[in-house]
Amino acid sequence: xxxxxxxxxxxxxxxxxxxxxxxxxxxxxxxxxxxxxxxxxxxxxxxxxxxxxxxxxxxxxxxxxxxxxxxxxxxxxxxxxxxxxxxxxxxxxxxxxxxxxxxxxxxxxxxxxxxxxxxxxxxxxxxxxxxxxxxxxxxxxxxxxxxxxxxxxxxxxxxxxxxxxxxxxxxxxxxxxxxxxxxxxxxxxxxxxxxxxxxxxxxxxxxxxxxxxxxxxxxx
Numbered sequence: 001x002x003x004x005x006x007x008x009x010x011x012x013x014x015x016x017x018x019x020x021x022x023x024x025x026x027x028x029x030x031x032x033x034x035x036x037x038x039x040x041x042x043x044x045x046x047x048x049x050x051x052x053x054x055x056x057x058x059x060x061x062x063x064x065x066x067x068x069x070x071x072x073x074x075x076x077x078x079x080x081x082x083x084x085x086x087x088x089x090x091x092x093x094x095x096x097x098x099x100x101x102x103x104x105x106x107x108x109x110x111x112x113x114x115x116x117x118x119x120x121x122x123x124x125x126x127x128x129x130x131x132x133x134x135x136x137x138x139x140x141x142x143x144x145x146x147x148x149x150x151x152x153x154x155x156x157x158x159x160x161x162x163x164x165x166x167x168x169x170x171x172x173x174x175x176x177x178x179x180x181x182x183x184x185x186x187x188x189x190x191x192x193x194x195x196x197x198x199x200x201x202x203x204x205x206x207x208x209x210x211x212x213x214x215x216x217x218x219x220x
Contacts, residue, residue, distance in 0.1 A: 107142070126156040
């Protein structure tokens with residue numbers, strides 16, 4: 001805000017409640033000091049930072065996936081879908097490392113929203129969870145649900161390869177229909193020293209194809 005005078009407000013942290021309160025206050029031109037998680041300029045141009053807002057109870061956040069005006073275009077766009085917030089890792093290059101732990105949305109609510117999107121023509125749903133496979137039972141239940149109800153829709157997940165359990169791989173190989181699942185696997189660096197410096201926990205030997213090691217392209 002010091003560098004860009006055009007910026008009047010910054011919503012800090014989770015935005016659902018803060019942004020809602022900001023819009024309501026803008027309608028009444030009320031003081032903004034009571035809105036947690038906000039940065040703003042007062043009438044004298046001074047930058048004010050209100051106290052940070054605690055993590056929201058994500059079980060009470062209304063679904064963002066069911067706006068009627070979005071229905072007709074679901075088949076022509078990518079739907080970004082969230083089943084959890086936070087990350088179990090502390091990689092120093094990622095803002096997700098600021099929050100400790102992972103919070104999950106109710107799985108029945110997740111299934112209901114997914115069915116709504118599929119039944120209303122969604123063709124590509126990208127899960128934005130930082131590490132979708134960190135909680136095996138949760139991931140397996142979602143995989144099975146999508147296998148049973150995909151309706152021709154495709155789904156993309158961001159996963160960590162070196163923690164992918166053999167039974168999960170076997171399940172996907174045997175049960176996932178061809179072309180329904182896509183996986184984004186981030187190998188941040190093949191250099192262990194680099195990973196250590198940025199606090200990236202990664203077992204590259206476990207993550208990479210066997211041929212990569214057998215052909216001598218990976219050295220201790």
